[in-house]
Amino acid sequence: xxxxxxxxxxxxxxxxxxxxxxxxxxxxxxxxxxxxxxxxxxxxxxxxxxxxxxxxxxxxxxxxxxxxxxxxxxxxxxxxxxxxxxxxxxxxxxxxxxxxxxxxxxxxxxxxxxxxxxxxxxxxxxxxxxxxxxxxxxxxxxxxxxxxxxxxxxxxxxxxxxxxxxxxxxxxxxxxxxxxxxxxxxxxxxxxxxxxxxxxxxxxxxxxxxxxxxxxxxxxxxxxxxxxxxxxxxxxxxxxxxxxxxxxxxxxxxxxxxxxxxxxxxxxxxxxxxxxxxxxxxxxxxxxxxxxxxxxxxxxxxxxxxxxxxxxxxxxxxxxxxxxxxxxxxxxxxxxxxxxxx
Amino acid sequence: xxxxxxxxxxxxxxxxxxxxxxxxxxxxxxxxxxxxxxxxxxxxxxxxxxxxxxxxxxxxxxxxxxxxxxxxxxxxxxxxxxxxxxxxxxxxxxxxxxxxxxxxxxxxxxxxxxxxxxxxxxxxxxxxxxxxxxxxxxxxxxxxxxxxxxxxxxxxxxxxxxxxxxxxxxxxxxxxxxxxxxxxxxxxxxxxxxxxxxxxxxxxxxxxxxxxxxxxxxxxxxxxxxxxxxxxxxxxxxxxxxxxxxxxxxxxxxxxxxxxxxxxxxxxxxxxxxxxxxxxxxxxxxxxxxxxxxxxxxxxxxxxxxxxxxxxxxxxxxxxxxxxxxxxxxxxxxxxxxxxxx
DNA sequence: AGAAAATTTGACATCGTTGTCTGGTAAAAA
DNA sequence: TTTTTACCAGACAACGATGTCAAATTTTCT
Numbered sequence: 069x070x071x072x073x074x075x076x077x078x079x080x081x082x083x084x085x086x087x088x089x090x091x092x093x094x095x096x097x098x099x100x101x102x103x104x105x106x107x108x109x110x111x112x113x114x115x116x117x118x119x120x121x122x123x124x125x126x127x128x129x130x131x132x133x134x135x136x137x138x139x140x141x142x143x144x145x146x147x148x149x150x151x152x153x154x155x156x157x158x159x160x161x162x163x164x165x166x167x168x169x170x171x172x173x174x175x176x177x178x179x180x181x182x183x184x185x186x187x188x189x190x191x192x193x194x195x196x197x198x199x200x201x202x203x204x205x206x207x208x209x210x211x212x213x214x215x216x217x218x219x220x221x222x223x224x225x226x227x228x229x230x231x232x233x234x235x236x237x238x239x240x241x242x243x244x245x246x247x248x249x250x251x252x253x254x255x256x257x258x259x260x261x262x263x264x265x266x267x268x269x270x271x272x273x274x275x276x277x278x279x280x281x282x283x284x285x286x287x288x289x290x291x292x293x294x295x296x297x298x299x300x301x302x303x304x305x306x307x308x309x310x311x312x313x314x315x316x317x318x319x320x321x322x323x324x325x326x327x328x329x330x331x332x333x334x335x336x337x338x339x340x341x342x343x344x345x346x347x348x349x350x351x352x353x354x355x356x357x358x359x360x361x362x363x364x365x366x367x368x369x370x371x372x373x374x375x376x377x378x379x380x381x382x383x384x385x386x387x388x389x390x391x392x393x394x395x396x397x398x399x400x401x402x403x404x405x406x407x408x409x410x
Numbered sequence: 411x412x413x414x415x416x417x418x419x420x421x422x423x424x425x426x427x428x429x430x431x432x433x434x435x436x437x438x439x440x441x442x443x444x445x446x447x448x449x450x451x452x453x454x455x456x457x458x459x460x461x462x463x464x465x466x467x468x469x470x471x472x473x474x475x476x477x478x479x480x481x482x483x484x485x486x487x488x489x490x491x492x493x494x495x496x497x498x499x500x501x502x503x504x505x506x507x508x509x510x511x512x513x514x515x516x517x518x519x520x521x522x523x524x525x526x527x528x529x530x531x532x533x534x535x536x537x538x539x540x541x542x543x544x545x546x547x548x549x550x551x552x553x554x555x556x557x558x559x560x561x562x563x564x565x566x567x568x569x570x571x572x573x574x575x576x577x578x579x580x581x582x583x584x585x586x587x588x589x590x591x592x593x594x595x596x597x598x599x600x601x602x603x604x605x606x607x608x609x610x611x612x613x614x615x616x617x618x619x620x621x622x623x624x625x626x627x628x629x630x631x632x633x634x635x636x637x638x639x640x641x642x643x644x645x646x647x648x649x650x651x652x653x654x655x656x657x658x659x660x661x662x663x664x665x666x667x668x669x670x671x672x673x674x675x676x677x678x679x680x681x682x683x684x685x686x687x688x689x690x691x692x693x694x695x696x697x698x699x700x701x702x703x704x705x706x707x708x709x710x711x712x713x714x715x716x717x718x719x720x721x722x723x724x725x726x727x728x729x730x731x732x733x734x735x736x737x738x739x740x741x742x743x744x745x746x747x748x749x750x751x752x
Numbered sequence: 753a754g755a756a757a758a759t760t761t762g763a764c765a766t767c768g769t770t771g772t773c774t775g776g777t778a779a780a781a782a
Numbered sequence: 783t784t785t786t787t788a789c790c791a792g793a794c795a796a797c798g799a800t801g802t803c804a805a806a807t808t809t810t811c812t
Contacts, residue, residue, distance in 0.1 A: 072768055083792045088770060096790055118527070119464040120768035123797050128461070145487055152508060161505060161527070166494060180457040183412045185503065293694045319694065326696030349691050352635045352661065354668030414798060425762045430800060438760055462798030465767050 150368030189375030219261020226389035236269025296323020492707030531717035561603020578611025638665020
């Protein structure tokens with residue numbers, strides 16, 4: 069038999085409500101009574117039933133992590149890990165909800181899941197976090213949410229991100245410092261907030277170094293391995309070949325690497341390659357890819373902390389809930405000075 | 411406002427209980443009525459409140475997926491995806507619990523999480539599923555659990571797996587059919603149940619084909635990329651070089667691929683490489699790796715189905731809860747006939 | 753056709769907790 | 783001392799579903 073609050077109440081000679089007050093550390097309980105009740109709680113090993121509690125109070129101690137499903141990448145995995153660990157520390161639980169935003173009715177899917185579980189908060193990752201109407205609906209529901217790397221910041225909600233533009237700038241700069249003059253760039257999906265930022269950082273670094281950007285050496289891409297192969301192949305077969313290519317994510321960088329292998333080019337001797345994100349695959353590839361590390365787990369953990377903060381609910385726009393974490397350049401074997409021939 | 415069962419009942423002109431029956435697929439509801447109610451459920455987008463359900467039925471509608479944490483590989487991701495989707499279909503929810511079984515107190519961590527959430531069942535993946543004392547404790551708690559790829563089957567619990575030995579046999583056989591005679595093999599961690607099975611399949615295929623196995627061409631490994639590099643390098647630098655290497659998982663196969671690149675060998679011209687698991691990275695690598703596909707998502711889904719089956723609780727040993735799913739050989743560009751020189 | 757059995761439905765209590773409201777007692781202010 | 787205020791504690795009704803049981807209906811059997 070499980071011990072209920074009534075057992076405790078009877079044993080302590082008080083009402084159930086009073087026990088509830090003690091458990092939840094509410095005000096207005098005489099300290100002596102408080103202690104007496106606590107003693108009984110300890111003695112009986114009473115633990116409140118989480119379901120009853122949620123049902124009654126309409127708080128769930130549950131946070132939701134919403135991910136765009138097809139992109140179930142190591143990015144998503146890292147996010148989940150970070151959020152999970154932080155929830156554990158804070159005595160919350162995490163529900164992971166994959167979403168397919170290209171399918172009809174994903175919003176309803178999300179909403180129903182929110183109210184079935186009465187989530188206390190939601191963590192939104194790209195590209196879900198950029199969906200305006202969705203944000204409006206969450207606000208209408210008064211469900212606190214935090215956006216991760218949404219691109220633009222808004223006054224009305226917490227954000228966790230890194231300075232993508234500066235990161236791209238730094239990476240480009242480091243290629244320039246290695247001696248590269250003709251550096252190619254592969255863009256991501258236009259709808260993704262990171263795309264223009266990373267491009268801007270690249271362009272800015274080239275401009276400041278007084279280097280010209282060859283139009284054909286800035287190629288479109290869509291963050292997939294395949295698009296990296298295509299863009300890389302086109303660029304490498306072209307009339308003038310860049311000595312380095314900076315892809316705006318790791319998967320595409322791996323695509324470039326594959327394209328180079330196909331064309332008989334050796335990395336990094338004939339071509340330097342840099343990526344972005346520091347996914348596990350960047351490490352596992354051969355050669356390992358030089359990339360920008362985003363502290364994804366910490367970002368997720370920060371999002372959890374923000375959501376749990378009792379102040380957040382009433383002041384989601386407060387600047388202290390706009391957190392920018394730091395990134396790091398990870399140099400691996402896919403980059404080197406250009407061949408002496410140049 | 412959230413939609414409750416009463417709203418549906420009112421709209422459909424039936425009692426709340428009837429709606430409840432429909433939702434839970436209980437018997438004794440006229441098909442026409444069933445459909446009518448379902449239509450209203452759809453129309454209103456009703457989803458039962460998980461807490462109220464739990465409170466009332468003393469079931470939690472929550473399943474736990476326990477994963478060995480450091481191995482948060484694409485294996486784990488696939489498992490999670492499969493389990494999640496199936497839970498959604500069946501109106502259950504999933505809680506993912508990463509565990510570090512090398513750390514002290516992981517068992518307690520697991521137990522507290524089980525009784526805080528009052529899980530209805532647990533899915534155990536390797537290597538957690540092989541921990542005898544843990545199984546005993548779960549049984550003591552009367553918590554149904556299903557083991558995924560545990561190696562040996564037990565009378566007392568459900569199992570989902572594939573025939574790893576035959577899969578390894580088939581893969582080896584297909585290399586032999588390509589014309590390879592000297593095929594190397596890289597083993598996994600000994601504690602992992604898959605290791606001896608995959609080895610056995612390989613040895614058996616070699617034996618039946620009348621091929622001899624060179625002792626140095628069966629190397630130890632630990633399922634990591636790095637161990638694949640090391641084993642591969644050792645084998646390829648040795649006096650006689652195999653024309654094909656079968657690594658017992660994809661990460662190690664990628665390691666072999668990297669080692670080959672390092673030594674200036676071209677895959678598959680100079681060396682064929684095969685892996686096992688069909689993880690996302692096997693597809694993304696260059697060249698893409700030939701491998702054995704485990705239907706991991708389906709395996710997880712099957713585990714969910716077993717746990718939810720009302721019969722399972724009382725007859726966990728029933729043969730119908732021992733499910734073997736089918737695998738598939740995925741041929742990609744890392745394998746080809748050996749160079750003509752041989 | 754009439755009785756028995758099976759099927760289909762609903763009323764109502766219940767799960768364990770917290771929110772609201774009300775009454776009483778002790779401390780502070782007049 | 784009397785009035786006001788603060789503080790404490792309990793009764794009772796939610797929260798939203800399911801379990802139980804009994805009534806109404808249909809089917810099946812003599």
